[in-house]
Amino acid sequence: MMKNLINIIDEKSLGTYKENVSFKTLTTYKTGGNARLVVYPNDVDSLREIVKYLKDNNIDFKVFGNGSNILASSRDYEGVIIKLSNLKSLKQEGEYVEVEAGYNFALLANTISREGYSGLEFACGIPATVGGAVYMNAGAYLSDVSKVLEKVDILDENLEFRTLGNKDLDFSYRHSIFMEKNWIVLKAYFKLEKGEKDKIVALIEDRKNRRFSSQPLEYPSAGSVFRNPEGNYAGKLIEDSNLKGFVHGGGQISDKHANFIINKNNATSEDIKYLMDLAKEEVEKNFGVKLRVEQELFNWEK
C-alpha cells in the first residue's frame, strides 16, 4: 500500500517523501521512534489527492507542523506524516496578510511586526507553523491567533475546499474547532493594524530578552507542558512540590522554569512522559489541583 502511494506520488509529481524518518527530526523535543513515511505535497491539489488515497485505503495519517507541541512515543508509526512545508506562500497588502499553513509563524510575526504592523507581536517567540498555530489557537501575553485571524481556507473531511470565518472556528484558550474535526488548515488570512514601528520593535525585543532569561530555550522542549489552572501557575505548583530541576533518565523538569520539561541529555519520550505524570501526581497530591497537559501525546499505546 505504501509502495503504491510512493509510486503515485512519483508518477503524478504530487510532491516529495522520505521513508523511515525519526521523530527526533520531526519534533522540537527531539525524541521518539520512526515514521514509516513522511510526505511533502507540492500544493493543495496534490495534498487533496494524497489524502484521498490515504482515506480510500484506510491508511492512518497525521499532519505535522513544526512538531513544537507534540510528544511522539518511541514506537514506530506505520502511518503517514504529512508536512505542508511546500505550502509557504505569503502575500501582504498593508495590514492584510494571506499566508499558507506551512509558513514559519515566528518568522511571519517578526517580519510583519518589524514593518510596523501590530497584532502578531505575541507570536515572535512561538516556534510554530501557521497551520499549527491556528489549530492550537497559539497565544501569549493575553493575545492569541483568534484576535487577528479573519478567515481560513481548509480541506474538510469530505475532501472539499472551504473558507471559514473566525466565528466558525470555535476559538477559546488554546482551543479551536480543528481539535474536533479532521480538517486541514491550508491558508490563514490575518488583519493587523498600523502601529508605531519603534514601539513595536522595542516591545518584541524586551519580550525576547525576558523569554531567554526565564525559559530554558537552550534545550529541546515543547514549551509549557501544562495549562495554567484558574488563578494559579502550573510552574509555581510544580516548584512548590519540590520538583524544579528533578531529573529522570535524560529528561529534566527545568531548573529555570518548572512548567518546561527539557530533553537534557538524549532523553527518550518515555523519560519526558514520566516527568509529566510525576508532576501531575505530585501537584494533585499536594494541592488538590488537577493539571491539564497542553501538549499532544502522539502514537502512544492506548
Ligand SMILES: Cc1cc2nc3c(=O)[nH]c(=O)nc-3n(C[C@H](O)[C@H](O)[C@H](O)COP(=O)(O)OP(=O)(O)OC[C@H]3O[C@@H](n4cnc5c(N)ncnc54)[C@H](O)[C@@H]3O)c2cc1C
Ligand atoms: C520554546 C517553545 C515556546 C513555546 N511558546 C508558546 C507560546 O508562547 N504560546 C503557545 O501557544 N505555544 C507555545 N509553544 C507551543 C507550540 O509552539 C504551539 O502549540 C504551536 O501552535 C504548535 O505549532 P506546530 O506548527 O509546531 O504544530 P505541531 O506541534 O506540529 O502540531 C500541533 C497540532 O496541530 C495540528 N496541525 C498542525 N498543522 C496543521 C494544519 N495545517 N492543519 C490542521 N492541523 C494541523 C497537528 O496535527 C497537531 O495536532 C512553544 C513551544 C516551544 C518549543
